[in-house]
Amino acid sequence: MQSTHDPYQDVRDAIRSLVAQLPGDYFRRVDEQNGYPEEFVHALTQAGWLAALVPQEYGGSGLGLAEASVIMEEINRCGGNAGACHGQMYNMNTLLRHGSKAQKERYMPGIATGELRLQSMAVTEPTTGTDTTRLKTTAVKKGDRYVVNGQKVWISRVQHSELMILLARTTPVDQVARRSDGMSIFLVDVKAATGKGMTVRPISNMVNHETNELFFDNLEIPAENLIGEEGKGFKYLLDGLNAERTLVAAECIGDAHWFIEKIVKYASERVVFDRPIGKNQGVQFPIARAWINLQAADLMRFKATSLFDAGQPCGAEANMAKLLAADVSWEAANACIQFHGGFGFATEYDVERKFRETRLYQVAPISTNMILSYVAEHVLGLPRSF
Incomplete structure (x- = not known):
């Protein structure tokens, strides 16, 4: 294959x-x-x-x-x-x-x-979620420093990073023409910040994914750590998300391959009622459909990477690649665990672990519904839904 x-x-x-x-x-x-x-x-x-x-x-x-x-x-x-x-x-x-x-x-x-690990980006907040323009974490400039106050949630790999990208509001929302204005991006020295204005609280979760809640209480960041111009952070953030979504799409494609290869082998060898279960169309068809959908997701992934590498706009393609890939990895995961039967739930087969891991990508780093909204508005020209 x-x-x-x-x-x-x-x-x-x-x-x-x-x-x-x-x-x-x-x-x-x-x-x-x-x-x-x-x-x-x-x-x-x-x-x-x-x-x-x-x-x-x-x-x-x-x-x-x-x-x-x-x-x-x-x-x-x-x-x-x-x-x-x-x-x-x-x-x-x-x-x-x-x-x-x-x-x-x-x-x-x-x-x-790798001496400096920049694995973490602090954007999401508990009360705003994907409505990023309403974030409440503030960074107020005082002399040669910015003083940060607020809270972030679902911030991954902080404990395995020396550096972190932080998005905070530097101009109050009621003082900007658009809600997307007035936010800025900062580079945070994680070790220097932890316990000195930043508190890291791990969040236990179903995926064994190192993620955390962050609390900022008068955290001081040197003004020289501001990336780009003050107030343009949201634009900078969006600029980098196409790469993120395309790479996550590729991870889902890898997951889908793993699930399909795993279940094809098992279904060919597992004999019930004197015949391999893979001989039954009820088993064959879901696996075959997942394989077909995987090919489509793969094509969209490479269309997105081709545009990105050529310096061309690729927001729609990156989003669509992520949706197609996340959907097929979940589709393949369900087929794999279903046709393994009880063995799919046994840790030694790794199916249940990968099943949990790939489920995350229906939600993160952008939910499938948000992608549908993006395509509806920006590709099809439908009225904005929110």
């Missing part, structure tokens, strides 16, 4: 070889311990894979989003979970695209080597 004319086969082979060096039950053990795959992330970092999108002038590989997406895909296809480290791949885009020359020279080389 792999094309013989794949231009990314070398990347795929390298990631598969790297994952194969870990014990067979590695990811299962990490999940059972509610741990973090330090050994795996370190291996990816040392091999330079997480610096794929960093330009060569800063020590990265300077690859395109297409290659980066294949890296994420293969991690999940091999049974891993790229969600533990994918932020390092795309969060730096905000700094790279909108940071000053001095900021990039100071931070990008360390991000490329």
Whole structure:
């Protein structure tokens, strides 16, 4: 189930070889311990894979989003979970695209080597959710500092990051022409901030995904850590989301491959009533439909990466790729766990773990309903629904 004319086969082979060096039950053990795959992330970092999108002038590989997406895909296809480290791949885009020359020279080389992990982006708040323009966290400039107060939620990988991107309102909403104006992006030194104005509270969840609630109480951030111009943070944020959504789409595509390969093998070998269960059309058809939908999601993923790498607008394609891929990974997950029967719920088969992991992408980093709203308004020209 792999094309013989794949231009990314070398990347795929390298990631598969790297994952194969870990014990067979590695990811299962990490999940059972509610741990973090330090050994795996370190291996990816040392091999330079997480610096794929960093330009060569800063020590990265300077690859395109297409290659980066294949890296994420293969991690999940091999049974891993790229969600533990994918932020390092795309969060730096905000700094790279909108940071000053001095900021990039100071931070990008360390991000490329992994010495500085920029895995975390603090945007979502408990009372606003995806209605980002109504966020309540404020950053007030006082001399050469910004003083931050507020709260964030579902902020991932803070405990495994040296740096964090923070979105806060610098101009009150009643003083701007549009709600999307007056927000700014800051680079936060996580270690310096923790316990000195920022409190990190872990959130236990069903996916073993390191995520947290953050509380800001007069956190001081040097003014030099402002990225770009004050008040244009929301625009900068949107600029980097196309890469995020496309890479997450690739992870879902990897998950879908894993589920389909797993259930095809099992259904071919599992004999009930003197015949392999894969001989039954009731089993065949859901798997075949998932495979067909996977091909469509894959095409949209590469359409999005092609536009992104060419510097062309790709918001619609990135969003559609994410929706198609998240839907097919969930479709394949359901077929896989259903046809494994009771064994699908046994941890040793890894199906239930991957089932939990891929369910997240119906909700994050953008829900499927938000994508439908985007397409309805921005592609089809329907009236704005909210």
